Amino acid sequence: MTESWRMAITATRHCLTGCAIGEITGMVLSTWWGWGNTANIVLSISLAFLFGYLLTYTGVRRMGADNRTAVQAALASDTVSILTMEIVDTLILLVVPGAMDATLTTTLFWWSLAVALAVAFVAAVPVNHWLMERGKGHAVVHKFHQEHAHHH
Known part of the structure; x- marks a missing residue:
């Protein structure tokens, strides 16, 4: 397996963790508050984005990035990824009886x-x-990591 595929899997796993935490939290809260399905989906997706971004943000900050860089890296690397997951995920939940x-x-x-x-x-x-492959997404985080690796 090539390095880029390994990175893609790691990036996706990160994302998955955020999505899973967000969705379970969303489910728990909306059940607890007695919300309907639509509110539950909106809440779960919002939380999935929040936790997904948070994990990347924290990781990049730990590499020594400043706040602005970390926010940009998280937005750049996770938006499409989380979006893909949430769309697929929500569709399946809607399709499964x-x-x-x-x-x-x-x-x-x-x-x-x-x-x-x-x-x-x-x-x-x-x-x-x-x-x-196009230098977007998690490549942003990876590039940042390589640039700052020699500081530590």
Whole structure:
């Protein structure tokens, strides 16, 4: 496996973590607040973006970037990736019968979420790879990492 594909997988895994945290948090909160499906989807997607960006932002900050660079890197590297995942993920949850009505206590909820995230992961890896080939997406973070590696 080439370095760029490995990077794409790592980038996607990062994203997946953010998405999963966001969606589960969204589900927990919207269930707790008694919200409907639409509000739940909006909340989950917003949180998925938030956590996804946060993970990249934190990682880039740890490499020694300033605030502005870290924000730009997170936006550049994660937007398309999270978007791809959330679209695929939400579509699957809408397509699977009863998945949207399944609550946290049902096996169907966790099963459909796991399947949705797995498919979303597979869908997002080539997207991330394609972006990197063009020097966009996570290549931004990677480039930054290489430039600053010699400082430490």
